[in-house]
Amino acid sequence: MSASWRRKLESLFIPFGALVASLVLFGVFCGLSGANPLAVYGAIWRAGFGQWSTFQNTLIRAAPLMLSGLCTALPARLGLVIIGNEGALVIGGLAAVATGLTLGTSVPPLMVQVGMAIAGMIAGGIWIGAAGWLRHYRAVNETISSLLLNYIAIALLNHLVGGPMKDPSSLNKPSTFPLADVNMLSSIPGTRVHWGLLYGVIACVIAYFLIQRTTFGFSARVAGGNIRAARVAGLPVGKLTVIVCFLAGSCAGLAGMVEVAAVQGVANESLNVGYGYGGIMVAFAAHHNPLAAILISLLVGGILASGGTLQRSFALPDATVLVFEGLVFLVVLFSDSLYGKLPFFKEKPTITSSPSPPPSPGQEPVVTG
Amino acid sequence: MSSKRYLNLSRRQVIRGMLATTAFGLTAKLGTGCSPASNGAAAGGGADGLTIGFIYVGPKDDFGWNQAHAEGAAAMSGAFSSVKLIEEASVPETTAVVESMRGMIDIDGANVLFPTSFGYYDPHVLSLAEEYPDVQFFHAGGLYQEGVHPNNVGSYNGYIDEAQYVSGIVAAMTANAGRLGFVAAKPIPSVLRNINSFMLGARSVRPEATTQVVFTGDWAEPIKEAEAVNSMADQGIEVVTCHVDSPKIVMETAERRGIMCTGYHADQLSLAPNGYLTGAEWDWSSFYTKLVTDISEGKSLMDGSIPHMLRGGLREQFCKMSAYGAAVSDEAKAAADAAIAQFMDGSMVIYDGEIKDNNGGVAVAPSESLKQQDVKLEQMNYLVEGVIGSIGS
Numbered sequence: 230m231s232a233s234w235r236r237k238l239e240s241l242f243i244p245f246g247a248l249v250a251s252l253v254l255f256g257v258f259c260g261l262s263g264a265n266p267l268a269v270y271g272a273i274w275r276a277g278f279g280q281w282s283t284f285q286n287t288l289i290r291a292a293p294l295m296l297s298g299l300c301t302a303l304p305a306r307l308g309l310v311i312i313g314n315e316g317a318l319v320i321g322g323l324a325a326v327a328t329g330l331t332l333g334t335s336v337p338p339l340m341v342q343v344g345m346a347i348a349g350m351i352a353g354g355i356w357i358g359a360a361g362w363l364r365h366y367r368a369v370n371e372t373i374s375s376l377l378l379n380y381i382a383i384a385l386l387n388h389l390v391g392g393p394m395k396d397p398s399s400l401n402k403p404s405t406f407p408l409a410d411v412n413m414l415s416s417i418p419g420t421r422v423h424w425g426l427l428y429g430v431i432a433c434v435i436a437y438f439l440i441q442r443t444t445f446g447f448s449a450r451v452a453g454g455n456i457r458a459a460r461v462a463g464l465p466v467g468k469l470t471v472i473v474c475f476l477a478g479s480c481a482g483l484a485g486m487v488e489v490a491a492v493q494g495v496a497n498e499s500l501n502v503g504y505g506y507g508g509i510m511v512a513f514a515a516h517h518n519p520l521a522a523i524l525i526s527l528l529v530g531g532i533l534a535s536g537g538t539l540q541r542s543f544a545l546p547d548a549t550v551l552v553f554e555g556l557v558f559l560v561v562l563f564s565d566s567l568y569g570k571l572p573f574f575k576e577k578p579t580i581t582s583s584p585s586p587p588p589s590p591g592q593e594p595v596v597t598g
Numbered sequence: 599m600s601s602k603r604y605l606n607l608s609r610r611q612v613i614r615g616m617l618a619t620t621a622f623g624l625t626a627k628l629g630t631g632c633s634p635a636s637n638g639a640a641a642g643g644g645a646d647g648l649t650i651g652f653i654y655v656g657p658k659d660d661f662g663w664n665q666a667h668a669e670g671a672a673a674m675s676g677a678f679s680s681v682k683l684i685e686e687a688s689v690p691e692t693t694a695v696v697e698s699m700r701g702m703i704d705i706d707g708a709n710v711l712f713p714t715s716f717g718y719y720d721p722h723v724l725s726l727a728e729e730y731p732d733v734q735f736f737h738a739g740g741l742y743q744e745g746v747h748p749n750n751v752g753s754y755n756g757y758i759d760e761a762q763y764v765s766g767i768v769a770a771m772t773a774n775a776g777r778l779g780f781v782a783a784k785p786i787p788s789v790l791r792n793i794n795s796f797m798l799g800a801r802s803v804r805p806e807a808t809t810q811v812v813f814t815g816d817w818a819e820p821i822k823e824a825e826a827v828n829s830m831a832d833q834g835i836e837v838v839t840c841h842v843d844s845p846k847i848v849m850e851t852a853e854r855r856g857i858m859c860t861g862y863h864a865d866q867l868s869l870a871p872n873g874y875l876t877g878a879e880w881d882w883s884s885f886y887t888k889l890v891t892d893i894s895e896g897k898s899l900m901d902g903s904i905p906h907m908l909r910g911g912l913r914e915q916f917c918k919m920s921a922y923g924a925a926v927s928d929e930a931k932a933a934a935d936a937a938i939a940q941f942m943d944g945s946m947v948i949y950d951g952e953i954k955d956n957n958g959g960v961a962v963a964p965s966e967s968l969k970q971q972d973v974k975l976e977q978m979n980y981l982v983e984g985v986i987g988s989i990g991s
Contacts, residue, residue, distance in 0.1 A: 282704065286697045387815060391784070400977060401739075401788045402717050442613070492693050494721055498816075502690040533694070537701045540686045547657060547687035 239574035247564035251557045258552055264543040273553075276538040277531025288422045291530030293318075295429030296484035297508025298515065298522045299436050300357060303477040304371070305517035306440050307470060308453035313360055313375030314481045315505025316382030317353035321482025322489045323386060324352030326496040327394070329408045329489075341412045346486050353482015354475040356382065361474025365467045371474075383501050390497055404497035414491035425487030429526070432480050436519035439476075449473055481505065510554070514561045529554065647680045648709060648894060651702035653695060654687045655715035656818075662844035662863040663880075667714040667738065669864065670882025677887050678894065684708060691717035699726050703733055710893060712886075714738045719753075727751045734899050736889070742906045752899045754885070754908035756916025757970045759795035760941050761878030763948055764912075764919055764934050765839060765860040766799025768876050771930035772858060773836035776800070776807035781826045781840040781848050783817045785989035787978040789841045792862075792878075794982045795948050796839060801984055803933050810835055811987035817843040824851045831855035837875065849874070858925060865920045876934070877920035884915040911970060912941040955980040956987075 256266030277287050300314040328348035332341045360378060363369035389405075396406040414424050440446035452459040452466045459466050484504060489496050511529060515521035536550035569575070650671075658668035664687065675683035684706050689695050695718050702708040709732070713723055716739045727735050727748040740755035769778050778800055782789050793811055800807040810833065812826040824847050827838055831852070839860040840848040846869060852859040853870035861867075861877025889904070897903035910916040919938065922931055940946035949968035955961040961980045962968060968975055981987060 276701070283701075286701070289693050289697060401786045403784070403786065438613075488692075492721075497717075499691045499717055502692055534697065537686050537689075537698045538705070541684045541702070541706060 235574050239568065239571065242574070243564045243567055243571075244561065247560045248557065250564075251553075251560040254556050254560070255553045258556075259543075259545070259549075262545055262549075264545055269539065269543060269545075272538050272542060273532070273535040276535035283534065285420055285422050286534040287527060287530040288420075288426050289530070290533045291526040292423065292426040292429050293484045293488060293504040294507050294511050294526040294529055295433055295523055296425070296480045296487070297504050298511035298526060299432055299508075299519060300353075300477045300481035300505070301509050301512035302515065302517040302519055302522055303436060303440070303480070304357075304361065304474055305512065306446070306453050307449050307473050308456070309361070309364060309470070309474070310372045311357060311360060311375045311474065311477060312372060312509050313357050313378045313382075313478070313505075314508045315501060315503070316375070316379035317356045317478040317481035318485040318488070318505050319379075319382040319386050319500050320356045320485065321349035321353035321479075322485030322496050322500045323389060323394075324482070325349035325486035326405050326408065326489050329412055330406055332412075334409050334411065338411045341409075342414060342490065345412075345490055346483060349482040349486030350479035351482070353485060354477075354479035357478025357481070358471050358475035361470045364474075365470040379505070386496065386501060387498070394496070396495070399495075399497070402497060404495040407495045408490065412490070413494060414487065423487065423491035425484070425491055428483060428487060430523060432483065433519040433523045436476075436480070440519065445469075481508070484508075510558050514558055516565075528557070532557070647682060648678075648890070649682045649684065649702075649707050650675070650710045650890065651699070651706070651708040651712065652683065652685045653689050653698055653702075653711070653713045653715070653718070654685070655691065655717070656688060656843060658685070658687045660844040661846040661849075661866055661869065662842070664714070664843075666864045666880040667712070667882055670880070670886045671712070673883035674886035674890050678890060680894070681890060682706075689715075691715060691722070693722075696722045696726055699723075699735075703730055708733065710734045710736070710890075712736050712738070716741075723751060724748065731900075734893070734904075740907065740909060744906065750899050752904065752906045752908065754889075754916075756880060756885075756914075757909065757911035758878050758880065758917040759791045759948065760911040760946075760970070761917045761919055762792045762839075762862075763795040763799035763802075764937050764941075765876055765878050766796040766801075767803050767934045767937055768922070768926055768930050769796075769837040769839065769858070769860050770800035770804040770807045771927065771933060772875055772925060773807070775834070775836065776804045777833075777835045777837075778807060778809040779827070779830035779835040779838040780809050780811045780985075781823050781830075781838060781842060782811055782813050783819075783842045784815065785813055787976055790978045790981065790989065791975060792841045793985060794978065794980075797982050797984050798948055798953070799937070802937075807984060809985045811981065811985055813987070813990070814842065820844075820847045823847045827851040828855065831857050839877075858923075861920055867920060867923065873925065874920070874923045875926050876922050879918050879920055881915050881918040888915075909971070912938060913944060949975060954983040956983050956985050958983075 259266045259269045276283050278284055297314045297318055300317055301311055304311040325345040325348055329341055329345045332344055356378060357375065360371050360375040363374050364371040391403045394405045395403050416423050417427065440449065448464045449469050452464055452469050456466060485500065488500060493499055507529065511522055511525045515525040532550055532554055539545045539549050540547055652667065652671045654664040654667060656664045658664055671683060671685065675681050684702055686698050689698050695713060699711055699713065702711060711733060719737050719739055719741045723735050723737050724747060727750050731750055734750050736752045736754060738754060740753050742751060742753035770776055780793050780796060782793060797809045810830060814822040814826065823842060827848055828851060830838055837858045837860060838848060838852050840862055845862045845866055849859050849861065849866045849869040853873050858873040858875055859870050860875050864879055866877060867874045892904055899906060937946065947967050947969060949962050951962040951966040952960060952964040953962040961982060981989060
């Protein structure tokens with residue numbers, strides 16, 4: 230018991246310690262820029278989390294990050310580093326707009342919305358699934374291929390929006406035709422936060438159970454842990470790779486759908502503003518744990534939401550929030566290396582009395598007659 | 599596993615319980631709802647003091663579009679002691695700009711907002727303007743539609759192609775062989791209009807001049823912009839100019855390659871002290887100061903005393919020329935000054951037929967004389983004769 234208690238304390242202490250350390254570092258930065266660090270902390274808290282009206286700002290900014298973060302977090306459990314979030318998001322948004330415009334008002338709005346979501350998920354899924362397929366069957370490095378797929382997606386967006394899908398009346402900012410108003414996603418009642426937030430939370434919870442609590446997730450983790458062992462055990466590694474990548478891409482694709490159907494109403498260059506890259510950071514800071522990704526997204530959303538106040542009230546430069554964000558991520562990633570290094574959290578091997586080997590999850594003790 | 603059971607609950611039961619609780623929590627939260635937080639426009643600014651918010655899509659020191667607006671805002675706030683200026687930079691054209699504007703209104707009590715990026719307008723400014731009917735929104739872009747858009751929204755933009763026309767004159771008279779270059783972001787009407795006016799200005803003094811155009815495809819593509827200038831220098835092009843978000847790279851590369859340049863958006867003399875000839879600059883300082891004078895006298899968009907559409911060129915002080923560089927000859931200065939004088943007295947029409955496009959077709963018919971306000975110019979989809987390049991798809 231005492232051992233697992235210490236480990237739990239360690240896994241709480243290190244992330245929160247990292248957060249505090251990055252706050253202190255950021256305070257030094259603010260001090261150097263001529264702002265009172267304590268006042269800045271207070272402002273970040275008020276602007277990001279303090280009141281319900283400002284907390285909604287945080288939620289709005291966090292929503293796309295959750296879905297986009299899953300695009301990196303899921304394949305990471307298979308040992309793959311996928312950074313094609315931006316591309317999958319853009320492609321998902323394009324597919325959603327194409328579907329929404331095709332269906333138009335011929336069917337009820339709910340069906341249009343479901344159709345747009347499915348189209349976005351399939352398109353995004355195929356996009357990242359392709360990177361997974363290339364990885365497994367053609368041995369193409371998935372990081373590079375997914376990164377390059379981003380550029381292709383953005384080029385495709387620019388081409389379609391500037392050519393075949395262009396609304397001729399969108400003169401100086403080429404865009405597709407707008408979605409019908411009835412087909413737009415509304416806000417969650419009583420708030421100004423769109424439904425994308427709920428999609429994000431649900432997707433993260435589902436992803437968590439899928440990876441941690443199902444045989445499928447277990448096989449994926451085995452393949453991620455040791456691919457040869459997985460093969461020896463007869464796991465279909467190729468299929469797993471493609472399916473997990475497909476699911477990851479479909480999350481980012483859904484984020485794209487939400488962005489066009491809840492915010493922009495059209496597909497244009499505003500689709501490609503860095504939600505994908507934000508998602509990569511969220512996934513890494515969350516240790517690729519989907520539930521932690523929810524919290525990290527909220528944290529990042531809060532930091533981003535406070536950016537306005539920092540500029541307006543403290544005359545800090547606009548890059549301040551990026552500095553803060555960068556510090557948090559650097560310190561969090563560095564803190565990873567501290568696991569098992571701090572003496573206080575080390576288990577004391579001499580005290581333990583139980584001679585039996587620790588049972589691994591899902592495996593009942595073998596009863597020998 | 600079996601030895602670690604607490605309260606005789608299986609893991610499955612615990613999970614089910616957690617799911618049920620979560621679901622209940624979500625529905626309960628949605629059901630009760632939280633009271634809407636918008637309390638209407640806060641009157642924090644008070645009657646005497648105006649609080650004016652400026653929002654920029656990029657950094658305030660980009661030597662480009664954003665810097666031009668930020669300098670205008672600073673000059674305006676310097677002219678009024680009672681005006682409180684609040685600014686936010688690097689705000690993307692997403693829900694982020696809505697939240698920024700909302701924060702300015704709710705927290706800082708802003709009563710006038712200037713969202714200065716083109717893409718802020720639809721849907722972001724439009725949706726927020728309906729929510730806050732007492733706040734005036736002035737958007738840089740000229741997109742207002744009478745009767746369609748909210749009454750508290752105004753739109754302003756300058757005919758900066760007039761300044762590009764003058765730049766074209768200076769460039770053509772300074773270049774020995776009349777070979778000019780233009781680095782452009784996208785083949786959209788506002789960019790094409792600048793290229794064409796630059797070319798027409800050049801051809802008005804040197805009919806054989808040519809302009810090589812390169813489209814980089816996006817507003818901020820520093821690597822492609824540098825490559826474009828390098829290849830132009832290799833081809834023997836003598837003067838380059840540009841229409842991208844930040845002309846910094848184009849100017850610096852031209853200077854390094856020893857060719858000349860004319861600026862855009864803001865004054866870039868400091869980036870190219872030897873080769874900078876002149877430049878087409880926005881004059882937002884004059885515009886903002888005049889507009890805020892009107893507002894502080896009690897005029898507003900809502901009662902119609904400020905027009906919803908504010909446009910103008912050199913004469914109306916929406917744009918201006920950079921001071922002439924050292925390499926500009928007296929003849930070139932005289933020709934440029936003559937053109938400026940024509941703009942000032944209103945007698946200059948840039949798009950005066952006949953104008954041919956660069957495929958040999960007729961762009962502006964002989965009978966046509968398109969004044970700056972003409973909507974046909976807003977839909978420009980051609981490059982005039984002398985421009986080397988194509989607008990693609």
